[in-house]
Amino acid sequence: MPTPLKVHTIAVNSRAAKRLRGGHPWVYRSDLSEKTAGAIPAASLVHVTDERGKLLGSALASSSSQIALRMISEQAIEDEQLPQLVRERIAKAAAYRTKFVRESDAYRVVFSEADELPGTVVDRYNDVFTLQVLTQAMDRDDLRTSVVDALIEQFGKKINVVERSEPRIRQLEELPALESRALHGKKTSTTFAMNGLTFEFDAVSGQKSGAFLDQRENYAAAASYAHGEALDVFCYQGGFALHLARVCEKVTGVDSSRAALEVADQNATRNAGSFKSGEIEWIEANAFDLLRDYSAEGKQYDTIVLDPPAFAKSKRALSTAMRGYKELNLRALKMLRPGGILVTNSCSHHVSESDFCEMLTGAAVDANRRVKILEKRSQSKDHPVVATIPETGYLKCFVCYVD
Numbered sequence: 001m002p003t004p005l006k007v008h009t010i011a012v013n014s015r016a017a018k019r020l021r022g023g024h025p026w027v028y029r030s031d032l033s034e035k036t037a038g039a040i041p042a043a044s045l046v047h048v049t050d051e052r053g054k055l056l057g058s059a060l061a062s063s064s065s066q067i068a069l070r071m072i073s074e075q076a077i078e079d080e081q082l083p084q085l086v087r088e089r090i091a092k093a094a095a096y097r098t099k100f101v102r103e104s105d106a107y108r109v110v111f112s113e114a115d116e117l118p119g120t121v122v123d124r125y126n127d128v129f130t131l132q133v134l135t136q137a138m139d140r141d142d143l144r145t146s147v148v149d150a151l152i153e154q155f156g157k158k159i160n161v162v163e164r165s166e167p168r169i170r171q172l173e174e175l176p177a178l179e180s181r182a183l184h185g186k187k188t189s190t191t192f193a194m195n196g197l198t199f200e201f202d203a204v205s206g207q208k209s210g211a212f213l214d215q216r217e218n219y220a221a222a223a224s225y226a227h228g229e230a231l232d233v234f235c236y237q238g239g240f241a242l243h244l245a246r247v248c249e250k251v252t253g254v255d256s257s258r259a260a261l262e263v264a265d266q267n268a269t270r271n272a273g274s275f276k277s278g279e280i281e282w283i284e285a286n287a288f289d290l291l292r293d294y295s296a297e298g299k300q301y302d303t304i305v306l307d308p309p310a311f312a313k314s315k316r317a318l319s320t321a322m323r324g325y326k327e328l329n330l331r332a333l334k335m336l337r338p339g340g341i342l343v344t345n346s347c348s349h350h351v352s353e354s355d356f357c358e359m360l361t362g363a364a365v366d367a368n369r370r371v372k373i374l375e376k377r378s379q380s381k382d383h384p385v386v387a388t389i390p391e392t393g394y395l396k397c398f399v400c401y402v403d
Contacts, residue, residue, distance in 0.1 A: 011050065016031035023388030023389070027068055040069075045137065046059055057071050060136075060138065084146075093117070104216060108123050111383050118138075119138040128185075129151055129162070130162050148161050159184065161185065165178045188204050195223075197271050199237070214380055225343075226302075233308075234254070234309065236260045245271075250281070253282050255284065256286055301336060301337065304332045304340070308346075310348040312348035325359050326363050333363055356398070360398060360400075371403075375397075
């Protein structure tokens with residue numbers, strides 16, 4: 001029987017202790033007690049105490065990230081208990097999804113800290129599941145095995161599990177390069193159902209972890225308001241566009257990625273029987289340039305969706321991001337016919353709801369349009385927002401009526 005690994009004890013300052021007791025799971029490097037600041041073992045489980053030695057729980061440590069510790073238990077657990085804890089957390093996460101996911105066999109099964117598994121993301125696309133390992137301590141073969149075993153327990157032996165490598169994250173965490181690979185089963189691509197539509201998915205290509213599962217409920221909401229001629233900007237593989245096509249006479253999808261548009265077109269062909277009209281146009285273009293040109297030409301639409309990538313990946317980028325959001329929304333507002341619908345999104349955590357609302361207000365004033373906010377929406381329920389962890393909430397989706 002292998003000798004149990006020694007679990008180090010790390011003390012944190014009063015600021016971090018207060019944060020942990022308040023339910024937030026992160027300890028920054030600057031929060032470490034001076035006595036232990038240089039003693040964090042890489043990729044390990046550690047016990048965490050306050051400066052008086054009172055136990056705060058157990059955490060996963062990183063020697064490279066500014067988030068030095070991520071809490072995984074309020075108890076003092078041992079290293080050999082981690083695999084079982086992972087299985088239990090996945091079972092709990094899967095049970096939560098059965099309560100709230102409707103009309104889809106594609107959703108996020110494990111959402112990192114939101115499901116008490118920091119650095120672990122699992123998505124389901126029908127019979128293909130993807131795993132992303134985002135922290136040093138979770139990059140262990142025994143924990144990967146636990147994840148796969150837990151998924152098989154919950155969803156059956158016929159599933160396929162693919163690990164998607166994120167090179168930038170692995171580099172930041174000082175982990176060795178890793179190719180995306182199958183962990184269980186042989187399939188890496190499939191089709192999945194969402195809100196009555198069918199989409200293609202390839203686990204070894206695509207951005208993020210594949211389809212934008214966090215927008216699933218917003219796709220349906222947008223379609224409930226959309227009408228007439230629609231424009232979907234940053235359409236990627238057609239999530240909003242195909243939902244709009246079921247209720248709109250004509251839909252134009254715009255993206256800078258030709259590969260994404262090719263998949264979008266394949267998805268459109270697959271769902272052609274569900275559309276109100278067969279008229280869907282895909283345009284490869286820079287969104288800012290196209291909106292500037294269309295606005296100057298006086299083009300008009302009844303429904304416009306703006307779903308850009310994260311403009312603010314750090315607080316430093318916030319002011320630049322807000323200028324980008326305002327330009328997009330200003331152009332869109334000028335191009336909407338009276339009675340039009342604007343569905344505008346931000347997936348930047350650093351952009352707060354109040355920031356986004358202020359931006360939209362400014363765009364409405366500059367465009368001389370009266371904007372009525374019908375709904376302020378967030379990410380789908382399989383991406384839960386934990387009240388004590390504001391970082392778990394990032395998606396803003398405003399559905400607006402424009403006079």
